[in-house]
Amino acid sequence: MKQGDLLEVGSFEHALADVEAAYYLVHSMQAGEEFEERDRLAARHFVDAANAAALSRVVYLSGLGDDRDRLSAHLKSRREVERVLGEGEADLTVLRAAIVVGDGSASFEIVRQLAERLPVMVTPKWVDTECQPIAIDDVVAYLVGVLASEATADNTYQIGGPEVLTYRELIERTAEVTTGRRPFIVPVPVLTPRLSSYWLALTTDAEMSVARPLVDGMRNPVVVDDTRIRTVVDVTPTSFDEAVRRALGRDERVGVEHATERAEPRGAD
Secondary structure, eight states: OOOOOTTSTTSSGGGGTTOSEEEEOOOOGGGOSOHHHHHHHHHHHHHHHHHHHTOSEEEEEEEOOOTTSOOOHHHHHHHHHHHHHHTSSSEEEEEEESOEESTTOHHHHHHHHHHHHOSEEEEEGGGGOEEOOEEHHHHHHHHHHHHTOGGGTTEEEEOOOSOOEEHHHHHHHHHHHHTSSOOEEEEETTOOHHHHHHHHHHHSSOOHHHHHHHHHHTTSOBOOOOOGGGGTEEOOOOOHHHHHHHHTTOOSOOSHHHHHHTOEETTOO
16 A cells, blocks of 8 residues: 655655556644644645646545634634645546545544433534535545546535434434434534534543634534535435444444445446
């Protein structure tokens, strides 16, 4: 396996040799403060290397959020990376998603820990913000599907699961799967984003550098309002409860192979 560091020019370019397309799945929020600058720099280094390698296609997994809203720093950074990657010579396909339900997802891990640890919660008011979570298997299926379709070149699509839920419902439904009972949740308006970040850091394993931008982003509804992807890539959506079970390893039908079997470009033989 070829490895490298996008922040270090000269360490990763070999990975693009003899490659026609690349998936850009880089987000540095979990690396601490100043993630915006790291994401910007990594994207610019990647574009330079992709141009030199004459890549024909790049697929980027970005974040949902209406550009007309006052986007959080986290979502603004995703948009900036989209712009930087779009300046490259390769055709860019962008997939925008909300919470990805799967093992290793920072957002879902916070939801899971809240659901398992707190039978009673006094929560910030963002708990009633709507989002549209998507199973990791479905994300992989879309990633595979768009690369197989020329129609997706230089296009941006929104992807989501079959249900629109509030963060309160995400926590409650996750708790039902993990513990068999729903927690009692009381939202209060007095918890500011900063206090909410401290609350998450105290009640979960999230570092403050991760909790703060995540909380900031939770004020933005992240719901699919453009369903064009369904006319291009055929993916059978996974229910939220099933996605949670798979994330916890309670369903044997997990992994890339299962996801890719369900992704088929529309119109394919």
